Amino acid sequence: MKWLVTIALFVFWAVFASTLAAGLVFYQKTKDINKVLSIKTEQAEQGSTLTKESLASNQGSTLMSLTKDEVAKHNKASDCWMTIDNKIYNFTSYMNQHPGGPATITPYCGKDGTSAFVDKPHSKAAFSMLTDYYVGALNSKIAVKTSNAVTNNSTTPKPGSALKPVAKVIYNSPTPFVPTQATPQVQSTQVNLTTSEVANHSSLSDCWMIVSGKVYNVTSYIPSHPGGSGTIAPYCGKDATSAFSGHSQNANNILGSYYIGDLNSSVSSPSSSSAGSGVSTNPQVTNPVITNSPSNRRGSRGDDDDD
Amino acid sequence: MKEKLGNFIFVYLSIAPVFLWIAAKPLNLRFQNFSSTLSSFGQITGLIGMSMFALNFVLATRSKFLEDYFGGMNKVYTSHRIFGSLSFIFILFHPILLALRYVPVSIEGAAYSLFPLGQPIWITSGFISLFALMLFLVLIFYSSLPYNVLKFTHKFIGLSFFFAGLHALFIPSDVSNFFPLKAYFIFLTIAGLSCFLYRSVLEKYLIKKYKYIVGDIVLVNNKTIEVSLVPALESMDHQSGQFVFVSFKSKDISSESHPFSISSGENDKNLRVSIKFLGDYTSKLINLRKGTPAEIEGPFGRFCCSDKNKNKVWIAGGIGITPFLSMARSIENQNCNIDLVYIIKNENDGAHLEELREISKNNSRFRILPYFSQIHGRITASFIRNVCPGFENREIYLCGPPQMMKSLKDQLLSLKIPSGNIFSEEFKML
Numbered sequence: 255m256k257w258l259v260t261i262a263l264f265v266f267w268a269v270f271a272s273t274l275a276a277g278l279v280f281y282q283k284t285k286d287i288n289k290v291l292s293i294k295t296e297q298a299e300q301g302s303t304l305t306k307e308s309l310a311s312n313q314g315s316t317l318m319s320l321t322k323d324e325v326a327k328h329n330k331a332s333d334c335w336m337t338i339d340n341k342i343y344n345f346t347s348y349m350n351q352h353p354g355g356p357a358t359i360t361p362y363c364g365k366d367g368t369s370a371f372v373d374k375p376h377s378k379a380a381f382s383m384l385t386d387y388y389v390g391a392l393n394s395k396i397a398v399k400t401s402n403a404v405t406n407n408s409t410t411p412k413p414g415s416a417l418k419p420v421a422k423v424i425y426n427s428p429t430p431f432v433p434t435q436a437t438p439q440v441q442s443t444q445v446n447l448t449t450s451e452v453a454n455h456s457s458l459s460d461c462w463m464i465v466s467g468k469v470y471n472v473t474s475y476i477p478s479h480p481g482g483s484g485t486i487a488p489y490c491g492k493d494a495t496s497a498f499s500g501h502s503q504n505a506n507n508i509l510g511s512y513y514i515g516d517l518n519s520s521v522s523s524p525s526s527s528s529a530g531s532g533v534s535t536n537p538q539v540t541n542p543v544i545t546n547s548p549s550n551r552r553g554s555r556g557d558d559d560d561d
Numbered sequence: 562m563k564e565k566l567g568n569f570i571f572v573y574l575s576i577a578p579v580f581l582w583i584a585a586k587p588l589n590l591r592f593q594n595f596s597s598t599l600s601s602f603g604q605i606t607g608l609i610g611m612s613m614f615a616l617n618f619v620l621a622t623r624s625k626f627l628e629d630y631f632g633g634m635n636k637v638y639t640s641h642r643i644f645g646s647l648s649f650i651f652i653l654f655h656p657i658l659l660a661l662r663y664v665p666v667s668i669e670g671a672a673y674s675l676f677p678l679g680q681p682i683w684i685t686s687g688f689i690s691l692f693a694l695m696l697f698l699v700l701i702f703y704s705s706l707p708y709n710v711l712k713f714t715h716k717f718i719g720l721s722f723f724f725a726g727l728h729a730l731f732i733p734s735d736v737s738n739f740f741p742l743k744a745y746f747i748f749l750t751i752a753g754l755s756c757f758l759y760r761s762v763l764e765k766y767l768i769k770k771y772k773y774i775v776g777d778i779v780l781v782n783n784k785t786i787e788v789s790l791v792p793a794l795e796s797m798d799h800q801s802g803q804f805v806f807v808s809f810k811s812k813d814i815s816s817e818s819h820p821f822s823i824s825s826g827e828n829d830k831n832l833r834v835s836i837k838f839l840g841d842y843t844s845k846l847i848n849l850r851k852g853t854p855a856e857i858e859g860p861f862g863r864f865c866c867s868d869k870n871k872n873k874v875w876i877a878g879g880i881g882i883t884p885f886l887s888m889a890r891s892i893e894n895q896n897c898n899i900d901l902v903y904i905i906k907n908e909n910d911g912a913h914l915e916e917l918r919e920i921s922k923n924n925s926r927f928r929i930l931p932y933f934s935q936i937h938g939r940i941t942a943s944f945i946r947n948v949c950p951g952f953e954n955r956e957i958y959l960c961g962p963p964q965m966m967k968s969l970k971d972q973l974l975s976l977k978i979p980s981g982n983i984f985s986e987e988f989k990m991l
Contacts, residue, residue, distance in 0.1 A: 255646040256702055262650040263695070269657045270675055273664075277672020329667075353733040355681030361663035361670020369594055370666075 317395045325392075329364025331356050335389065336367040341459075343387040381487070385459065385477060444522055447515050449493070456491025462514070464493040470512040564632030564863070568640055571616055575644075578608040578745055585739035596662040603658030604735065610651030611729045611746065614722060615753030617644045622756050623768075623806075623858070634861035635804070635820075635987055649698050652691060652725075687728035693721035707841040709815045719757040726750035771797045771857040775809070775849060776831060781912040785880065786846070787824060790832040790855055797832065797857060799823055801888040802986070805859030807834065813848040818858060822883035824913075826890030832857065835912065837880040864960070864986040871956050872898040874949050876969065878961020879905065884986060885960065886913050889920050892927050900928045900949045904961065906935045940965075942972035953978065959985040 318324065320342050328335035334345045336359075345363070349356040362370050390396045445451060447469045455462035461473045463486075472486065479486050489497055498509070515521040582604065591601040620627065620641040623634060631637040656675060663671040674680075677688035697718050701711060729736055729746055736742050759767055776789035790807075797805075801823075808818035819842060825833035838844045864884055873895075875885045885901055892899075905911040911931060921929045930948055932940050946952045957973060959966050966985050973983055 255643055259646050259649060259698065259702060262653045263699075266653040266657060269661070273660055273668070273675055274672045277669045280668040281672075355684055357674050357680045357684065360673055361667040363667075365666050369597060372590070 319395050320390045320392055322392070326364045331360045331363065334359065334363035336362050336365065337392055338366075338368050338371050338384065340392045341384075342389040342392055343384060344389050345387050348383075348387055381458065388459075444520050446520050447517055449517070452517075453491040458487055458490065461486065461490035463489050463491065464517055465495050465498045465509060467517045469514045469517055470509060471514050472509075472512045475508070475512060563629055564636070567627065567630030567632075567637070570630065571620070571640065571644065574616055575609055575612040578612055578742060579605055581739070581742045581745060582608055582735055585735045585742060595665055599658050599662035603655055603662065606651045606658060607655040607729070608736075610648050610655055611725060612749055613644050613648035613651065614725060615749040617641055617648060618722070618753040618756035618760070620644060622760050623861070625861070628861060628863060633863035633986075636863075639987060645698075649694060652694065656687070656691065683728055683732040686724040687732070690721045690724035690728060693717065693724070697721065708819070709817045709842065712817050716761050719754070719761060722750075722753055722757065726754065768858060771795060773832060773855045773857050775851055775853040775855055778849060778851065781835065782910060785835060785837045785912040786849075787833055787835045787913075788846075788849065789825075790834070790857070792830075792832070793854070796830065797860060799827065799832070799860040800865050801827055801891055801894070802864035802884040803860035803862040803887075804884075805832070805834070805857050805861070808856050809846075809849060810854040810856070811849070814845050814853075815842065818856070819843075820861075822887070823860065824883045824886045824890075826887060827894060828891055835880060835883045835886065837912075839880075862986070864958070864984065872951060872954070873900075874945065874952065874955050874957045875899060875901040876945065876957065876959045876961070877901065877903050878965045879910075880912070881959075881961030881986070882911075882913060882917075883960075885958070886917070889917055889927065892920055892924050895926075898926045898928075900930060902930045902932055902940070902945055902948070904932045904934055904940050904965070907933050940969070942969055942976050946976065955982070957983050959983065963987065 322337070325335045325337055325342055328344070328346075331349050332346065334349060336343050336345055345352075345359060349359060352359050359367075449464070452462045452464055452469055455471070455473075458476055459473065461476060462469055462471050464470075476486055498505075501509075590597070592598045620637055623637075625634075627637045628634050631640060660671045660675045663674060677685055677692075680688075697714055700706060700714055704711075706714075730743070730750065731737060736746050772793040772795075773790040774793050776791040778789070779787045781787050799805075804820050804822045806818040806820050808816050810816060821834040821836060823832060824835045825831060836843055836846055838847065862884075865888075875888070877885050882903060888895065889901070901917065903911060903914065903917070905914070908914070908931075914929075914931060917929045921927050932944075934940065937944075949955065953976075957978065959969060966987065970983060970985060974980060
């Protein structure tokens with residue numbers, strides 16, 4: 255038994271010491287890499303987003319591409335962005351509130367934390383809290399306020415600088431809306447409230463459901479749900495009549511305020527119907543601008559699979 | 562069979578939380594990629610390590626009911642040592658695996674998670690527990706500190722366990738989120754802490770001890786004394802082959818308790834123990850004087866005759882004669898033929914040899930076969946076979962230095978003696 259303990263002790267200290275040492279070495283290296291990386295992205299952005307940039311700068315703001323590289327720059331506890339399910343979150347202000355401590359998040363700063371987030375025992379509340387830190391979808395662009403003094407060279411915020419997306423939307427949509435996989439690109443057409451249409455709105459950030467033959471858009475209500483968002487989530491895009499049946503009269507009243515129309519009826523202006531959803535409750539990052547299309551989403555998926 | 566049950570139950574209780582853990586979340590989520598797999602193994606080592614840690618306090622209570630399930634208190638202590646070591650190994654790998662899961666993502670992250678400071682209190686308390694435990698085990702395994710100091714350090718392990726309990730229960734994990742697992746760990750932590758308190762702090766009030774007074778002290782050879790203990794109030798009954806924990810209350814001798822085999826016969830009014838001057842403590846016992854008060858805890862052990870009617874071979878090495886001496890002194894209780902092979906260096910080295918010869922003279926069913934290793938070299942099992950007729954069908958009892966016992970046991974097994982017929986008294990305790 256003694257030799258087993260000896261081996262275990264040896265392994266422990268070997269891994270312990272070498273991890274700490276490697277951590278120190280890599281800490282220095284990533285510092286250097288980040289420098290190079292930030293210069294490169296700045297150059298790339300100047301080229302590719304020039305027109306939009308000029309459009310944006312007219313309004314005192316500029317466009318920022320939410321690429322993987324951009325996320326990678328925010329890779330420390332004091333400036334922590336993370337991709338979860340192709341959505342980008344800024345967790346900097348949340349770090350110290352994490353029940354598992356900042357240490358368990360820090361390794362994922364600047365990285366894709368999807369699997370880490372999903373395979374931890376995160377509560378329903380944790381899933382709904384995510385929306386508070388939403389920045390934008392991966393490979394989309396958001397508008398960022400620029401101070402008058404800065405030139406085009408510094409459109410990309412340096413790590414650690416506060417990112418303040420403006421409330422103004424760059425594209426022509428009259429009302430800000432939230433990126434979802436199913437958000438129709440159309441702006442104002444008749445929409446038939448069929449079960450298959452409802453099924454298109456099946457995510458937490460875009461959640462429609464059917465209760466007793468009526469269609470509701472409960473997206474903005476999800477964070478306030480007493481049972482947590484996790485209990486609603488499975489019914490997004492589905493018929494929730496039986497699941498809802500036990501609710502109080504008060505709950506019925508609340509539900510009424512999210513009414514869109516009757517099932518199999520036709521309503522106009524879907525963009526307004528999907529507006530005012532979860533993200534708009536975000537105190538820090540309001541109404542990011544969406545420029546992503548289904549095609550580049552697929553592209554980004556493919557990238558992630560390679561990881 | 563019952564005496565094997567203890568280890569099974571304890572192993573089962575140690576891995577039971579893993580089953581609960583599996584029930585908490587689907588396995589495909591736990592093992593979907595490299596990171597989550599490492600993370601899962603890290604959690605498993607934590608669960609098992611913590612359970613074993615807690616259960617080991619139960620083994621250390623010296624509770625008599627454990628004896629039936631382990632086959633004697635000395636076997637309980639053997640399990641205690643193995644469980645303690647395994648628990649430590651599991652606990653060592655717990656932070657390592659959890660840190661390594663970050664390596665594919667970020668090496669700084671992995672390093673940061675292994676750094677005990679600047680982390681939430683529940684992680685820090687895990688590290689405190691780990692390093693306290695490490696210090697403690699290094700002292701036990703690698704230092705040559707005297708027994709009484711080592712025994713004293715055992716008290717600090719309760720502190721390590723306390724921090725381990727905080728870490729296990731409060732850190733955000735399946736334990737804190739999944740009620741059955743949480744309930745199990747609350748139960749284990751409370752059980753472990755109460756067993757620890759029972760043994761170390763409340764010992765004085767809760768554990769029954771017999772009051773004895775040192776009587777005659779007989780020098781049986783130049784390194785061995787036999788101490789006679791006279792009951793002050795109530796006397797303790799015992800069976801041959803059992804042992805007791807004795808602590809002498811004298812300013813010349815440290816007061817912690819030590820295990821000693823009983824050498825008096827079953828019908829003896831006084832309790833006698835044979836003591837060889839071997840270590841720090843026993844060499845101090847030369848200062849023992851008549852009239853010194855002693856506290857006795859026991860009796861413990863199951864090294865007695867399993868089948869009173871089967872012929873037996875007793876093999877004693879040196880001071881290992883003590884339990885056999887007790888049996889020989891109440892030889893009228895044995896209903897079988899007995900050959901006692903007594904391995905000693907030479908004639909003068911044999912403690913109690915004369916007395917044993919005397920018993921043999923008066924009892925035709927009891928033979929004493931002294932074996933002088935200085936003349937004949939190391940004893941072999943085939944030698945014993947040659948001198949003991951019907952050897953293959955006898956029950957064989959072994960007591961002596963660990964190396965001798967292990968070597969003879971292996972030889973006996975290779976002579977096709979069924980292991981169920983071999984009984985050995987390993988005697989190493991902490």
